[in-house]
Amino acid sequence: MPNIEVNGKSYETDEEGYLLNLAEWNQDVAAYIAKTESLEMSDNHWEVINFLREYYEEYQIAPAVRVLTKAIGKKFGPEKGTSQYLYELFPYGPGKQACKVAGLPKPTGCI
Amino acid sequence: MSDIKKFMFVNRKAPYGTIYALESLEVVLITAAFDQDVSLVFLDDGVYQLKKGQQTKGIETKNFSTTYRALEGYDIEKLYVEKESMDARGLTAEDLLVDVTVLTSKEMGELMGQQDVVLSF
Amino acid sequence: MLHIINRSVLGNAAFDSCLRVAAPGEILLIEDAVYAATKGNALEGKVREMQNRFKIHVLMPDLEARGLADRVIDGVSPVDYGGFVDLVAANKNCQSWL
Numbered sequence: 001m002p003n004i005e006v007n008g009k010s011y012e013t014d015e016e017g018y019l020l021n022l023a024e025w026n027q028d029v030a031a032y033i034a035k036t037e038s039l040e041m042s043d044n045h046w047e048v049i050n051f052l053r054e055y056y057e058e059y060q061i062a063p064a065v066r067v068l069t070k071a072i073g074k075k076f077g078p079e080k081g082t083s084q085y086l087y088e089l090f091p092y093g094p095g096k097q098a099c100k101v102a103g104l105p106k107p108t109g110c111i
Numbered sequence: 112m113s114d115i116k117k118f119m120f121v122n123r124k125a126p127y128g129t130i131y132a133l134e135s136l137e138v139v140l141i142t143a144a145f146d147q148d149v150s151l152v153f154l155d156d157g158v159y160q161l162k163k164g165q166q167t168k169g170i171e172t173k174n175f176s177t178t179y180r181a182l183e184g185y186d187i188e189k190l191y192v193e194k195e196s197m198d199a200r201g202l203t204a205e206d207l208l209v210d211v212t213v214l215t216s217k218e219m220g221e222l223m224g225q226q227d228v229v230l231s232f
Numbered sequence: 233m234l235h236i237i238n239r240s241v242l243g244n245a246a247f248d249s250c251l252r253v254a255a256p257g258e259i260l261l262i263e264d265a266v267y268a269a270t271k272g273n274a275l276e277g278k279v280r281e282m283q284n285r286f287k288i289h290v291l292m293p294d295l296e297a298r299g300l301a302d303r304v305i306d307g308v309s310p311v312d313y314g315g316f317v318d319l320v321a322a323n324k325n326c327q328s329w330l
Contacts (some may be wrong), residue, residue: 059181067184155249213286220255224233
C-alpha cells in the first residue's frame with residue numbers, strides 16, 4: 001500500500017491517494033492532500049471539508065454530489081448550495097476531491 | 112414523465128450475517144441518482160436492518176444502520192415494513208430508526224405487483 | 233407476477249413468506265425448492281391448496297437432477313429452461329424469494 005508522510009508520521013492510502021483509516025485524519029494531512037490536488041485551501045474549502053466529516057460521522061457514507069449540494073445550501077445559504085460553487089472550490093469534483101481531502105472514501109455511486 | 116419506473120427493493124435478510132443488506136443499500140443509493148420511483152420494503156429478517164441502537168464495534172464491522180437515515184436526503188422516502196414480520200420478531204414501529212409505513216401482507220403483495228422492477232435481496 | 237423460490241421449503245421461511253405476501257399469480261420452483269412439487273413431501277397438502285391462488289411451475293432439469301422427475305404433484309406444470317424464460321417474459325415483474 002502507498003504511504004504519504006506528513007510531519008514525520010506515515011499514513012496509509014489506497015492506490016488513488018484516499019486515506020485508508022479515516023480516524024487518522026487531521027488538518028495537516030488534509031492540507032498535505034490538498035496540496036497534491038493543487039488546491040489553495042480557503043475558509044470556504046474548510047467549511048465543505050468539515051461539513052463532509054460531520055455528514056460521514058452521522059450517516060457513515062460520503063454523500064452524492066447532488067445530496068451534498070442540497071445539504072450545503074440548507075446549512076450555509078442558497079448561494080453556496082449550487083454545484084457551480086462547489087466545483088469552483090473543487091474543480092475535479094466536490095465528491096471525489098473534497099472527500100479525498102476530508103479523509104473519506106469515495107462517495108458511493110460516484111461514477 | 113413516462114420514463115420514470117417503479118423500482119422496489121425487497122430486503123429480507125438480517126444486517127450482518129450476510130452481505131445482502133449492505134449490498135442492497137449501496138444499490139439503492141446509486142439508483143437514487145437516476146430519479147426513479149424507489150420503494151424499499153423490509154420483510155422477514157429484513158426488518159432487523161432498521162432496528163435502533165445497533166453497535167457493531169464488537170464485531171469489527173461497519174455500522175451502516177445510520178445510513179438509512181440519509182435516505183431522506185436522497186429523496187427516498189417510501190419505506191415499507193410488513194406488520195406480520197415485525198410482530199413475529201417482537202418489534203414495533205417505535206423500535207425502528209426511520210419513519211416507515213406499516214403494511215399488512217396483503218397490502219404488501221398488492222404494492223409488489225404494481226412495480227415495474229423488483230430487486231430481491 | 234412471477235415468484236421464484238430456490239431453497240428447500242422444509243425448514244426455510246422463504247416459501248411461507250411468499251405464500252403470506254404474494255398476491256395471486258404464478259410461482260416457479262427451482263433448485264432445492266423443487267422438492268416441494270413432489271408427491272408425498274410434507275408440504276404436499278399446502279402445495280395442492282396453493283393451486284387455488286397460484287399457477288405452480290417446477291423446473292424439470294432441477295427435479296431430474298434430484299431423481300424425482302416422476303413424482304410431480306398433479307396440476308403442477310413442468311417447465312424446461314425455455315419455459316423458465318417464457319414465464320419471466322410473460323409476467324410484468326418478478327420477485328426472487330432468496
